[in-house]
Amino acid sequence: MHSTASDGALSPTELIAKAAEASIRYLALTDHDTLAGLGEAKEEAVRRGIHFIPGVELTCRWNKRTLHMLGLNIDPEYVGWREYEARLQVLREQRAGTIAARLRGKRAPDDILERARVCAGRGQIGRPHFARALLEAGMVSSENEAFDRYLGQGKVGDVKAEWPDVSEVIAIVQASGGLAILAHPTKYNMTFSRLRLLLSSLAEAGVDGFEIAYPGISQDYIRLLLKQAETLDLKVSSGSDFHNPKHHWTGLGRFPRVETIRHLIHQFYTDMPC
Known part of the structure; x- marks a missing residue:
């Protein structure tokens, strides 16, 4: 989920309050390229009895292509984050x-x-x-x-930047104790053959897994991605990618249900029991 620390519509406190109203019990705040909202969000989550997973969504490059890499369950106090955020x-x-x-x-x-x-x-x-x-x-x-x-993609305002290489992003996420998870893999305008190449390359680079369930993905793609997770021995995650309550296609806490032992929620259940 995203807050006003990046491009979300709700403050971290408002976001957690809405999540509590929706009976969400496990929540990751993953603002774009910043950890600024994590302290406020964690404080409110603790107050409301929600299991809070500190996160971030980092912009990076792979073969000149822009990707988004989630860092889940990171340590925001890790010494390397300040320089990296700057x-x-x-x-x-x-x-x-x-x-x-x-x-x-x-x-x-x-x-x-x-x-x-x-x-x-x-x-x-x-x-x-x-x-x-x-x-x-x-x-x-x-x-x-x-x-x-x-x-949008290919339009005049679609400006590319010299984002850090994906290997550097994986390294800092894992050095901070987190899991490096590729965000929304079907949203990079790739053929599935190219996507398989991407996932294989990321597996070699040490990525922990990728998102498998999020708004807009089809059940067919979920099945194909699950096969790739099995082949590459990677974990999978789910997320609503929530930004704004006006965006009805990304409802807070809503995403397709996926049952697999590879899902990160099982690890969070173990680390953060109810």
């Missing part, structure tokens, strides 16, 4: 400046970067904040349209 902050700021310049070339307001910063608040600035800024500027009728016309 480095990612610089990359995101540089990327935001390039996105703003390109959008101005498409007749966005001169202050589009400042508008996006306001939308981001104290969180990491990203494309969803530019989508909100474009909506408020009257250039689009919805945030979805902003992505369709300006910010």
Whole structure:
């Protein structure tokens, strides 16, 4: 799940409160490229009796392709995180400046970067904040349209950055005591043959597993991915990828059910018993 520490709509406290209302018992906060919301979220989770799993969703590169790697059950106090987060902050700021310049070339307001910063608040600035800024500027009728016309894959605002290599991301997650899990593997616009190559490459690099159940994935793909987990001897996870209560396709705590002994929830049940 995501909070206002990155591109979510709810503060960490609000997010945990909503999760409690939905009877969620195990929850991972995985904001993009920042650990800033973990302390607040953990405090509220403890107060409400929710088993909190500290996490992060890190942007990285594999063969010049951008991926998202989840770090689950990390230690936020690990000494390496401060320098790593600062480095990612610089990359995101540089990327935001390039996105703003390109959008101005498409007749966005001169202050589009400042508008996006306001939308981001104290969180990491990203494309969803530019989508909100474009909506408020009257250039689009919805945030979805902003992505369709300006910010989605292959559009003018789809700016690549020199993100850390995937092997570096796996290393820091595991050094901090966490599990490195590839996020939403079917969302990288790959053929399944290419996806098998990716998963095999990540297995060789030491990844712990990959997400297998999340909004939008089909049962056919779940079966195919489960076979890959068996072949590569990897763990699997599930997640709602929740960002905003207005986004009904990513309901808080909702994702397809998967029964397998490879699922990380069994490990969390053992480490964090009810």
